[in-house]
Structures are given as structure tokens and as C-alpha cells.
Amino acid sequence: MKTKRFSIGQLLIQLFLVIWTVACLFPLYWLFTFSLKDNNEIFGGNVVGLPHNWIWSNYANAWGAGKISLYLRNSVITTAVTLLLTLLLSFMSSYGLLRMRWKGQKVTLTYLLLGLMIPMHAALLPLLGVLLKLNVLSTHWGLIIPYTAFNIPMAILIISGFIGAIPYDMEEAAFIDGSGIYRTAFTIILPMMLPAMVTAAIFVFLQVWNELLMASVFVSSDNVRTLTVGIQQMFGQYQTDWGPIGAALVIGTLPTLILYLCMSSQVQRSLIVGAVKG
């Protein structure tokens, strides 16, 4: 008797969990089927079902006419350079702040981590002025510079949690062998920090890839516009043909999705490690 009641409870729990699973997976299903339909199906004919005709040419249309290839290229360049710069600067400053010994280490670290508390909205208008003065608004640097600066605090928070755990014997041995500080930091400590760097990299990637606010303010030309804003604009402009827009959404989501499928627990750790430490 007891086991039977237990299993009914389990069944209800499973039912509840499955309903929420459907709610979470539905966007992906919708997105994928939407990208293969034509307007007739999207508008009322067949909103939820599988496409009647699988129109793969939507992808070709989005790729060519919809400028998606251009936006994708821009997103890749912006994200890649931001990642590189953020990781380099964050690793170097974490090394200097947590492994080297000097007065004011703590104050400087707190100062940099202050950035975690500040919403970037607050800097939008003056930052626009700064970027205008630097004359970078029509280049990829117009986004790379603010993205890097605003992601440094979180990257430092993640990296600094790991860098203290490496024993000082590493440096000692390296110095005795005659290796200089730069070589020690980059060829001995950095490789040991790989897990932390990956965690930070995934966090920064997701932030930058999905960013909308700065991308809509600091970009005025199609040549540097990234996917989020590009797709958002397509919804306003090409109201005639929705299938290719769906295809564009899929193309924009694929990199994140592949990353998540390949290393879901890493991605989860990246997004919560900052929260747990902060």
C-alpha cells in the first residue's frame, strides 16, 4: 500500500516536471518549425504543427538577402576580440592583484569589483560621447571597448577565485630555473588556470553574444551591426516574408545552443559561479 501511494506521488511530480520541460523546450521547437514555413502557415494556417512543406530555402534567403551572413560575421568578430581582450586583461590583473605583493592590492581589487554593482545603463550617454571622441563608432571597436570594460569585473571575480589555489612553489621553481616573471605567468600559471579561463570565457561569450542595449546605441552602420540588433531590425523591415526571419533567428541561436549541448554543466557553472562568489 505504501509503495503504491509513493508511486502516485512520483507520477504527479513527473507530470509536473514534464509540463515545465515542454514550456522550456517549446521556444526551440517553435523557432525551428517557424524557420521552415511560409507566411500562409505562419499566419494562422499552421501555427504550432510541423511544416507542411519544409522550405529549406528560407535559410538561403536569410543568408543572402537578409544580411544575416554579415551580422553573423560581425557578431563573431566582436565576440572573439572581446573575449581575447577581456581574458588577457583579467588574467594579467588578477595575477598582479592576487599573486604579487604590494600595498593597495585589496583596494584596487575592490575598486575593479565595484563594476559588478553598476548597471551599464548608467554610463550609456557619456560612453557614447567617449566613443565618438575616439572615433570608433563605425568600427567593431565601438562595441568591443565597452563590452570588454564591462565584462572585466566578472572575469576577475571568476579568475581570482581560482588563482589563489595554485601553490607558490610553482613560481619558486620557475624563478630558480631562471624564468622571468612574464614567462612564468604566461607559460606556467596560465595553463594551470585553464578551467577558470574557460568558465570566464563562457560567461563573457553569452553576455556579449546576446547583448542588445549597447549594440542598439553604439552601432549605426550595417557593416558592424551584430546579430541581436540586426534580427530585431529585420522584424521591423521585411514584414512580407517571415520564414527567412525565423531562419535568421535559428542561425543566431545555433552557436549558443551548440555550446550548451556540448558542455551544459560547464555553461551552467559559468553563469552561477559569479553569483555564488559575489
Place this chain on the structure above:
Amino acid sequence: MKKVLSNKWHIMVFVLPTVLFFTCIVIIPIAMSAFYSMLDWTTKTKPTLDYFVGFRNYVEMFTSKRSVFPDAVAHSLLYAACSVFLQLPFSLLLALLLARGVKGEGFYRNVYFIPVIISSVVIGQLWRKIYNNDYGLLNMFLRSIGAPTPKGGWLANKETRLWATFVPVLWQFVGYHMLLMYGALKSISRDILEAAYVDGASGPRMAFSIQIPLIKPMLKVCLSFSLIGSFKLFDMVKILTDGNRGTEVPATTMYREIFTVHHYGGGSAMAMFIVAECLVFTLLLNLIFKEQDQLR
């Protein structure tokens, strides 16, 4: 070794570029925002001390009849309340169920996190389709069971537009809070749980008297994330309704004030208000939790 690690020149090479860069791109612009917020700066004037008006922008954004900022702040507080009283308890329920060790625990955990990593643009456009007045899923369902649908569409109707804007954001981040709480629940020592089980605690009793009190530090983290998230809310509102009348939040109002109305001074005052709101609530939360700890 000490000599190498405290060499001033090396330290400068490692730390200075980051500090300078961060100062120029993050700190100085925020200081400038604070300065701009006290200027009467529009398209006709310049950001100089000649147009200094003190705290007039701050007073006007709350007292001027045309200002929608008080509404925007009210909306963000309402959203914060929804997040704290609906989203967090729901996430906690999911986390508790998963942490009990149901079948497919890992699968559910991975799936529930998917909405978190998908871009707001995608999620926003999906919900616009769901809400669409003519062919939206929601209305199709309501019509099929003969229920009434809101006039003008979910995102335009006066009664529904604000709630319709909140639901997607609440839905999207359930997985995030769930994962934070789940992690904390999983790190509770098995001995404690087994001892409680032997003492006769199970199910809800176990949750309320053992598990929830033990993950209080993580609940505080979730609480501060949901509060700060409420005040910074922008992407989804911008995509769903463009922050139109009745759905405005502080960040969309600020965006409009600066980039559409070109009231740079007033917009900066709103920006500073958002920063202050985030800081004040973080401090308040710390104080509340500290006091509770001392009461024990």
C-alpha cells in the same frame, strides 16, 4: 622570489592597463552621468556649467505632470514583487523536487536552463507571436474553448499589457534561480538529511524546517539578483512593447528620454536613479539578512 613578485615595474605592467581602461570606460562615464544629471542639457544647450540646475531634473522626473517615470518605477517595483513572490517560490519548488532525486534529474536540470542562455530577441519574438491578436497561440486556444480574448491584443490592452510583458521575463529566469537553489540544496550534507529522516521528517516538513533554512545564504543571492534584475529590466520590454505607455520601466523610459526626446539631462538623472536604486536595495538586503542572523 619575494623580490620578483614585489617588483613595482612588473606590478604596473600587470595591473595598470586594466585599471586605466576600466576607469576610462566605466568609472569616468558614470561620474559624467552624475554631472549631466544636474544640467539642463537638451539639443539646444550644451553640457557646460552654464546650464547647471542642481537637482531640478530629479525633482521634475517625479513631479512633472508629463513625466511617466513614477509609473515606470512603480512598474519595476511591481515586477520585483512578482519575481520575489511568484518566480522564486516556483524555482524553489522545482529545485526541491529535483534535489530529492527524481528520475531524469540531470535531464530536467539541463532543459530548465535552456531559456536562460537563449537571446532575449528570440524569446521576445516568440512571445509576440504567442500573444498575437489574430493568429497567436494564446488567442487560438482561448477561442477554441470559447473564452473571451482581450480587446486590441494582449500587449496593447490596458488591462493585460503590463502582465503580458512580465510573464516572459519571469518564465525565462526560473531556470537560473532553480539552478542556484538546486546547487545549494545538493551541497547540504547527507548526514543532516538522514538524521532528519530518522527523526520522522519528510517531504514538506523536511523542506521547511531543514532544507530551506540551510540554504538561506543562497536565497539571499537569488533575492538580490531578482531585485537588481527588476530595476535593470530592459531587453524584453523593449522587444515586446518598446516600453510604450502602460508598460514602461525605468530603463526604457531613460532610453527614450535620451535617444528619442533628447533630454540628456533628464535621462541622465533617470540613469543615476537606477544606479542608486540598485545600490540601496543591495545594502538593505544585506542589513536585513545580517539582523536576522543576529536574532538567532
